[in-house]
Every structure is written in structure tokens, then in C-alpha cells.
Amino acid sequence: MRVSLAASAAEARKLLPDAAVDLIVLDVMMPGEDGLSLCRDISANSTVPIILLTALSDETDRIVGLELGADDYLTKPFNSRELLARIRAVLRRSRNNSPGFVGVGExxxxxxxxxxxxxxxxxxxxxxxxxxxxxxxxxxxxxxxxxxxxxxxxxxxxxxxxxxxxxxxxxxxxxxxxxxxxxxxxxxxxxxxxxxxxxxxxxxxxxxxx
Structure with missing residues (x-):
């Protein structure tokens, strides 16, 4: 996988328009604008799948993230292998349902x-x-x-x-x-x-x- 990094929501907003992005792993707790706000804006203008990373234990916060358009979430701390497994699973679902790729048999x-x-x-x-x-x-x-x-x-x-x-x-x-x-x-x-x-x-x- 090729990974592009953004340390803040502002950096992400500059990066995304020119990048061919398949999936976004988005930390909720970022300096400045938080990840939930960025998630809402991305989901309103794009179908790129989003996995949220959160240190918040309140179930309400996770539900809000999913309602804003996130496809999955992981609570910190997490195992890196689990993150990779979730990335692959979300990408499979996204590609199977996406009009951006010709499906097998079409x-x-x-x-x-x-x-x-x-x-x-x-x-x-x-x-x-x-x-x-x-x-x-x-x-x-x-x-x-x-x-x-x-x-x-x-x-x-x-x-x-x-x-x-x-x-x-x-x-x-x-x-x-x-x-x-x-x-x-x-x-x-x-x-x-x-x-x-x-x-x-x-x-x-x-x-x-x-």
C-alpha cells in the first residue's frame, strides 16, 4: 500500500483534491479541527471509505462517527494487524459496491x-x-x-x-x-x-x- 500522511485536517484538505485515494484512516483527536468534522465534510463530497481511530471510550462518540459517514472505527490502543485486516475488508466492500471499477463478470x-x-x-x-x-x-x-x-x-x-x-x-x-x-x-x-x-x-x- 502507498500511504500519504497528513498531520492535521488542514493538511488533509490540501492533499485530498490531487490524490487518488482508496481509503482514509482518520484520527478523531487531531490538533485544531477534529477528525469528526473532517469526516463529515469528506463524506458530503466523496465516496472514499473512512476508518476512524479514536481514544474515546464513549459509545456515543463512535455512533456519531458512523452517522457522519465513517465505514468503520478502531478504539486505541489497537493491534496493527487488526487495522490492516479492517482496511482490507473495507476496501473489498468499497470496490464491490463502487461504480469506479468494472466488476468481475460485467x-x-x-x-x-x-x-x-x-x-x-x-x-x-x-x-x-x-x-x-x-x-x-x-x-x-x-x-x-x-x-x-x-x-x-x-x-x-x-x-x-x-x-x-x-x-x-x-x-x-x-x-x-x-x-x-x-x-x-x-x-x-x-x-x-x-x-x-x-x-x-x-x-x-x-x-x-x-
Missing amino acids: VWEIGPWRFDASVPCLYSAEGAEISLSTGEARLLEVMVPRAGRVLSRAQLLDLTQRRDAGPFDRAIDNHISRLRKKMEAGGASEPVIQTVWGGGYKIVAGVHKL
Whole structure:
């Protein structure tokens, strides 16, 4: 897991808009603005799951946190292995219920193509079948639900979970290039993925779930 740290609510507010965050572990007792206030604001503007850490023993405080939008909580002191287990459990629930990822077994239309995430393959209306590598399929799984939205290389690296990527990693460019070549070889006449100069990539074809 790649972790970004914020020592206060103010630091977190500066960090979050530019970060592709999968989950937030939020301490209730912070200097300045407390975690419950930040939790309320994050939940009002985002679906990012939140785990609260609290030293408060009053059950009412934990209930308030959950009512404000937290997905889970841990009372201090806690075992680090339990925290990791809860993080993984919340992430599993979030990804299974999130529109941000194509689910296993789902089939989507991407312009003239049909994308089957369970195979994974692309199928054209003319009957062409294109097998996809794991990286190419994962790229489509995160781009398809965000069709029309520009995604930077850094965002795509985070969303596809290339946590080991370096600052000059070209994996995303290589996957995009291979996808385009495969679609062209399969008879694609219209662009599906557009390069946005200085921004990243976006799907410009019409998309809907079958």
C-alpha cells in the first residue's frame, strides 16, 4: 500500500483534491479541527471509505462517527494487524459496491466494442475478438466507468494499483498504445481513447453497461 500522511485536517484538505485515494484512516483527536468534522465534510463530497481511530471510550462518540459517514472505527490502543485486516475488508466492500471499477463478470459497450471483464476480451460488432493482457484489462476496468473524464498518468497508475511504479514509469503509455493498435487491427474506425495534451487520457466513445 502507498500511504500519504497528513498531520492535521488542514493538511488533509490540501492533499485530498490531487490524490487518488482508496481509503482514509482518520484520527478523531487531531490538533485544531477534529477528525469528526473532517469526516463529515469528506463524506458530503466523496465516496472514499473512512476508518476512524479514536481514544474515546464513549459509545456515543463512535455512533456519531458512523452517522457522519465513517465505514468503520478502531478504539486505541489497537493491534496493527487488526487495522490492516479492517482496511482490507473495507476496501473489498468499497470496490464491490463502487461504480469506479468494472466488476468481475460485467459486460460494457465502449463505442463499437463490447468489453467482457471476466475473459478479458474486446469484441467488435463484426465479430473480431481481441484478447487483453492483465494490464490492458485493468486499465479499461478503471477508465470505462470514468468515460469522458481526463485521467492523468499518476491517477491511472494509482487506480490500476501499480504501487511499485517510479516517477517516469511508462506502463500506462505502453498499455494505451497496445490497446489502440489492437483496436485498429480489429477494424476500429473511430477513436476510443484520446490523449489530452498535458493532462492524460480519456475515453471519448459512448459507454454503457449491458
